[in-house]
Amino acid sequence: MRLLALTLVLAVAACGGDGGARATDGGSGDDAARARDGGAGDGAAIDAAIVPVDAPAPVATVTVTPMLAPMIVTTEATLAAELRDAGGNLLRGRAIAWTSSDPARLSVSAAGVVHAFAVGGPIEVSATSEGAHGSVMISVVDGVITGITDIRSFLARCPTNDPAYAALRADFELRADGVPIAGDPPCTEPYSTVPIAQLTDELYVLQVLRIAYYMSPGTESHLPWTSLGLYPWLHTRVSGINLKAAPGQLYCCDQLDGRLFFAMSRQSDFSRDFKRDWPGLSGSLAFFAHEIRHADPGPGHVNGCPAFPQPSDPLGCDPSYDLANLGSYGVQYWLESSWANGSLYIGIPCAPPAVAQTYLANAVQEANSFINRFVTNAPPTATARRTYGGPCP
Ligand SMILES: [Zn+2]
Numbered sequence: 001m002r003l004l005a006l007t008l009v010l011a012v013a014a015c016g017g018d019g020g021a022r023a024t025d026g027g028s029g030d031d032a033a034r035a036r037d038g039g040a041g042d043g044a045a046i047d048a049a050i051v052p053v054d055a056p057a058p059v060a061t062v063t064v065t066p067m068l069a070p071m072i073v074t075t076e077a078t079l080a081a082e083l084r085d086a087g088g089n090l091l092r093g094r095a096i097a098w099t100s101s102d103p104a105r106l107s108v109s110a111a112g113v114v115h116a117f118a119v120g121g122p123i124e125v126s127a128t129s130e131g132a133h134g135s136v137m138i139s140v141v142d143g144v145i146t147g148i149t150d151i152r153s154f155l156a157r158c159p160t161n162d163p164a165y166a167a168l169r170a171d172f173e174l175r176a177d178g179v180p181i182a183g184d185p186p187c188t189e190p191y192s193t194v195p196i197a198q199l200t201d202e203l204y205v206l207q208v209l210r211i212a213y214y215m216s217p218g219t220e221s222h223l224p225w226t227s228l229g230l231y232p233w234l235h236t237r238v239s240g241i242n243l244k245a246a247p248g249q250l251y252c253c254d255q256l257d258g259r260l261f262f263a264m265s266r267q268s269d270f271s272r273d274f275k276r277d278w279p280g281l282s283g284s285l286a287f288f289a290h291e292i293r294h295a296d297p298g299p300g301h302v303n304g305c306p307a308f309p310q311p312s313d314p315l316g317c318d319p320s321y322d323l324a325n326l327g328s329y330g331v332q333y334w335l336e337s338s339w340a341n342g343s344l345y346i347g348i349p350c351a352p353p354a355v356a357q358t359y360l361a362n363a364v365q366e367a368n369s370f371i372n373r374f375v376t377n378a379p380p381t382a383t384a385r386r387t388y389g390g391p392c393p
Contacts, residue, residue, distance in 0.1 A: 057085035059094055062134035064127050069386045071106070071116040072143035072345055077388055079112040081127035081134065097128045105140055116140040143343035145389050147217040151278055151359070152351035153393075154214065158187035158194075159206035168209045171231075173240030174202055178256050181243075192276045201243050201266050204275035208284045209234075215346060224323040225293060225331055234288065237295040238262045241288075250287065252294035262291045279362040286335045286366070290328040299327040306372040321379040329373040336367035337379070342387030350392035360384035 063082045071077060079098075083091040098108040101124040108114045108125050121139035148154050159165055165184075174181040185203040188194055194203070216231035226233045238252070239259035243266050253260040267275075274280035294300075303310065305317030318327030326334065338344035340363035348359045367382035 057087070057089065057091065059083045059091060059130040059132045060086040062096075062127050062129055062132045064125065064134045064136045067136055068114075068138050069349065069388045070121075070139040070141040070342075071114070071388045072145060072342070073116050073119055073140050075145065075388060075390050076113060076115050077391075079108070079114060079125060079127070079136065081112065081129065083129050083132075094129050099126050099128070100124070101126075106138060114138065141343065141385075141387060143345050143387060143389070144218040144222045145345050146219065147214040148211070148346040149390065149393050150347040150350040152347075152355055154211075154347075155192060155207070155278060155281070156190040158189050158191050159203065159210040160184050160187050161189065162210055164210060164213050165206075168206055168213060171235040172209055172238075173261070174205065175240060175242045175256060175261060177245055178242060178254070194276075196269050196273055199272050199275065201272065204267075204272060204281070204284070205241055205243075207275070208281055208288060211281060211285055212288075215344070219344070224334060225296070225298065225326040230289075234292055237292045250291065252291040260295055262288065262295075264291075278359050282336070282339060282363065283366060286332040289331045289335060293326070293328040293331045298331070299325055301327070302375060304375045305378075316373065318374050320377045321374045322377060329370045330379075333367050333370040333373075333379050333382075336363050336370070337382035339363040340367055340382045341385040342389070345387060345389035347389065347392065349386045349388070356386070360386070 061084045063084075065080050065082060068077055068079075081096050081098075083094055083096070085091055096112070098110060098112050100106050100108045100114070102120065105118040105120040106114055106116055106123045106125065112127065114125055116138075117140070119140050119142050122137035123140070124135050124137055126133050126135040159168065162168075181202060185200050185206070186198050187203055188198065191207060212234055213231050216229040218229075220229040221227050223230060223233065228236065238261060239256075240261050242254045242256065242261040242263045244263055245266060247265050249263055249265040252262050254263045255261075275284060299319055299322075301315040302317050302319055303313040303315055308314055308316040318329045320327075321330050321333070323330075323334075335344070339346065339348070340360055342348065348356050350356075351359065361384065364382050364384050371378050371381065
């Protein structure tokens with residue numbers, strides 16, 4: 001509608017002395033165009049006086065949009081085809097035929113809806129109209145669509161306001177040096193800007209657990225170290241988290257009342273301030289997974305990797321990056337690299353571009369910081385990739 005109205009403005013201006021058209025609308029051509037743009041509907045005389053621009057011109061070019069990022073298998077997206085005549089005018093109402101070069105992997109409907117069935121590609125999806133055609137290349141990649149479709153907006157909510165809050169408290173008991181922590185930590189939304197006094201260890205730990213809860217759907221049978229989903233795996237391995245007043249504590253686990261509690265020191269204001277946004281929270285989730293992997297128990301730590309090569313060095317290495325038996329650093333690398341390449345899809349591409357870039361760069365940096373933690377068979381360098389996991393909410 002807006003494009004058509006713009007065309008009419010130009011046409012009226014070009015006609016200049018078309019007094020008939022002006023008289024009909026009681027003013028200048030601009031007024032007439034404004035009336036039509038606003039949907040006033042008094043445009044019959046204008047339409048009669050000006051030849052419609054999209055009447056008989058043949059289709060000259062077809063442009064398919066959007067250029068899609070690699071699509072995660074099982075997802076759907078809608079493409080559009082923009083048709084123009086030789087003069088560059090937009091054409092509407094013409095028949096369009098859609099085809100896929102590999103419909104077994106990526107089908108396309110008559111309406112331009114593509115469905116990713118199987119990993120492969122790049123696959124060409126073409127739109128043809130009156131002999132002209134345009135196309136896009138789309139790859140289908142492996143991945144898990146989790147329950148988080150837009151991580152950035154997801155993080156605005158306080159964990160205490162979430163419908164899952166009661167489940168989080170029931171599944172993970174919070175303790176302070178062994179003493180149960182009662183009550184709900186105060187939190188004023190948005191979570192990302194709570195005063196530092198509200199951003200307690202209790203609050204950010206609950207936010208990390210909330211992320212795990214919603215990231216879990218779809219992960220069943222897709223995590224290399226367990227057949228469980230992420231959240232059930234975490235909460236069946238430990239009974240809770242024991243916050244320690246003593247500094248420098250991060251281990252699995254304390255035995256309290258005969259049950260296992262993952263132990264960690266209370267954090268400084270400076271460290272907690274970093275837990276407002278995805279980079280800090282995701283690092284904590286990866287660390288939680290590291291420690292809780294010890295409760296499986298996963299392979300123990302050794303030395304002899306590039307980061308700790310000497311027999312006298314701390315035991316800061318995994319024996320191998322073995323997907324059939326991942327150690328704790330392997331779990332961290334796997335999570336961070338999967339966030340970076342979008343195969344654990346949480347809607348990072350739905351954030352504003354600069355934010356998405358920051359999140360991806362952080363995940364790449366974190367993942368690659370673990371590569372020197374393996375004695376043999378270190379994993380490859382992680383890279384960022386913006387995948388398509390469905391429309392942003
Ligand atoms: Zn460890």
